[in-house]
Amino acid sequence: MNARFLFPAFCAAMLLIPALPVSDFWITQLNYIGIYAMVSLGLVLLTGVAGLTSFGQAAFVGVGAYTSAYLSTTAAVSPWIALFIGLGLAVVVAVVLGFITLRMSGHYLPLATIAWGLSLNYTMANMEFLGKYDGIMGIPPLEFFGINLAGGRAMYVLIWVIALLSAVGVLRLLDSRTGRAIRSLKSGATMPEAMGISTFQYKLLAFVLAAMLASVAGWLFAHFQRTVSPTPFSMSKGIEFLFMAVLGGVGHVWGAFTGAAVVKLVEDELQVLLPKLIGTSGNFETIVFGIVLILVLKYAPDGLWTFVKGWVPTRQRVRDWGDAQALAAREHPTRGELLLDVKAVRKEFGGLVAVNDVSFTLRGGDIMGLLGPNGAGKSTTFNLITGVLGLTRGEVVFRGRNIAGLPSREIARLGVSRTFQHVKMVPDMTVLENVALGGYLRSKAGPFGAMLRLDRDEERRLFSEAEKQLARIGMADKMHELAGNLALGPQRLMEIARALCTDPSLLLLDEPAAGLRLKEKQALAEVLRQLKAEGLTILLVEHDMDFVMGLVDHITVMEFGTKLMSGTPAEVQASPEVRAAYLGTEH
Numbered sequence: 001m002n003a004r005f006l007f008p009a010f011c012a013a014m015l016l017i018p019a020l021p022v023s024d025f026w027i028t029q030l031n032y033i034g035i036y037a038m039v040s041l042g043l044v045l046l047t048g049v050a051g052l053t054s055f056g057q058a059a060f061v062g063v064g065a066y067t068s069a070y071l072s073t074t075a076a077v078s079p080w081i082a083l084f085i086g087l088g089l090a091v092v093v094a095v096v097l098g099f100i101t102l103r104m105s106g107h108y109l110p111l112a113t114i115a116w117g118l119s120l121n122y123t124m125a126n127m128e129f130l131g132k133y134d135g136i137m138g139i140p141p142l143e144f145f146g147i148n149l150a151g152g153r154a155m156y157v158l159i160w161v162i163a164l165l166s167a168v169g170v171l172r173l174l175d176s177r178t179g180r181a182i183r184s185l186k187s188g189a190t191m192p193e194a195m196g197i198s199t200f201q202y203k204l205l206a207f208v209l210a211a212m213l214a215s216v217a218g219w220l221f222a223h224f225q226r227t228v229s230p231t232p233f234s235m236s237k238g239i240e241f242l243f244m245a246v247l248g249g250v251g252h253v254w255g256a257f258t259g260a261a262v263v264k265l266v267e268d269e270l271q272v273l274l275p276k277l278i279g280t281s282g283n284f285e286t287i288v289f290g291i292v293l294i295l296v297l298k299y300a301p302d303g304l305w306t307f308v309k310g311w312v313p314t315r316q317r318v319r320d321w322g323d324a325q326a327l328a329a330r331e332h333p334t335r336g337e338l339l340l341d342v343k344a345v346r347k348e349f350g351g352l353v354a355v356n357d358v359s360f361t362l363r364g365g366d367i368m369g370l371l372g373p374n375g376a377g378k379s380t381t382f383n384l385i386t387g388v389l390g391l392t393r394g395e396v397v398f399r400g401r402n403i404a405g406l407p408s409r410e411i412a413r414l415g416v417s418r419t420f421q422h423v424k425m426v427p428d429m430t431v432l433e434n435v436a437l438g439g440y441l442r443s444k445a446g447p448f449g450a451m452l453r454l455d456r457d458e459e460r461r462l463f464s465e466a467e468k469q470l471a472r473i474g475m476a477d478k479m480h481e482l483a484g485n486l487a488l489g490p491q492r493l494m495e496i497a498r499a500l501c502t503d504p505s506l507l508l509l510d511e512p513a514a515g516l517r518l519k520e521k522q523a524l525a526e527v528l529r530q531l532k533a534e535g536l537t538i539l540l541v542e543h544d545m546d547f548v549m550g551l552v553d554h555i556t557v558m559e560f561g562t563k564l565m566s567g568t569p570a571e572v573q574a575s576p577e578v579r580a581a582y583l584g585t586e587h
Ligand SMILES: Nc1ncnc2c1ncn2[C@@H]1O[C@H](COP(=O)(O)OP(=O)(O)OP(=O)(O)O)[C@@H](O)[C@H]1O
Pocket: 349, 352, 353, 354, 372, 373, 374, 375, 376, 377, 378, 379, 380, 381
């Protein structure tokens, strides 16, 4: 089937089910699957895409469920109003918890999610007004324009309309400026921040959206079951939601649905089968799920959906940006204008002086090479200029403004862009999407605009710019390839295109020729010569002397953190000090 019609056909088939002679038992099962899939969908966004593991998602389901249960039973508030109050509460809780926990890294974040998941569940179970462990009963059924949704079939339509709309929303979000920013989080903070992306802001956004999905799922759960108690929102349920997402495929929207369906159906079967087999009652399915989880993580870490994915036709992005308007460009420095003035910058790591009061200047239209043997302090200097590291002292003046101490995304905003010594990219995004990340600060569409597809015009402009930059470095023919499939040479060029997409006044390249073959180095040198001819100012950290000598206007040589000399390539080559310190050892 044509990929374009696949999704509408799937939606139509799902929504037709209650009209078919399907038993109430299966309708109920599908209702639970739809509700659980929405929670897992939040985890796909949070864990699979943004790389943040949460065990506490069930607590947000509880927030949505309890808010509507309480308000509709005690204050006769319309469940539809309660839905939005629950959503608001989930957002507030997520923002507060996010501010406290999302700056944590490594194992601390998952541990923190366990802590708040337990706390929220404990709160539900111990509040008198929430019915303590008994919960709240007698929750009214939903009504939709006078239609009573008390039955499973009526609820089915609502649950699946919301679940499928949520899936569409997340799919659209992922295919947008915001989505690319969230997808870049897994590559670490340095690259997105260098593109102007506030990684914390997008972690928080993913966290809040996941909490909102869980809250809506909780609201549906409460009005479907018509009773709530703390158990379905406990830590073990939180772990089960994560299991659903991982089993189905935590990196894929449809993985959430696959995981929810498999876990719900297998769980029910096991609950009947295992006690019969073992001869005593108990939650033995938990043991089976534990074993299955280990097997999945070992043998199918991308989840079950990856097996299905190969059979589902995919849609190639249509090149619809041919006539898109150009993105706004900044005013660039004139040739010869003092662009960068590095004034006695110093960086100490404990007792080690990595950069010892180094000064140099760079003028508009020039290419400067920063050279030196291993450990000379080149990368540290580079990181001081780009804001990745804070200075111990000194000044970095860019276009008349001291940028020392600014975060790297602010430095990017001012027109400084960079590449990385070890290529940093999003391997499962296309080359075009990776380059479009560079246009982040030149665009502004937000998440809700993306879900409603109000961002399409801006997206066309972004992709047009990304293609233009790829063409500039001779890589337009590779724009639809996955970045992770490229060889190192094209990946380094792609990083340059991404940096160019920011419309930089100063381009900083960190060892761009490292690891490249001769032909790739020649291609890179040609690209840099062309960029220079176009008037771009470039600072280059490089080891390869031959590569640098034929390319740059000026060289600054460092040794043991100190500036040895500055001069033209000929002066540097002729310097006995440099030969002794660097060239002598290299040649
Ligand atoms: N985060 C850090 N903590 C402690 N020491 C560091 C840190 N980063 C760099 N250094 C030290 O600072 C010195 C300069 O390192 P730097 O990486 O800047 O040198 P480099 O000239 O770029 O070398 P290379 O070409 O090998 O990358 C080295 O002695 C290095 O071990």
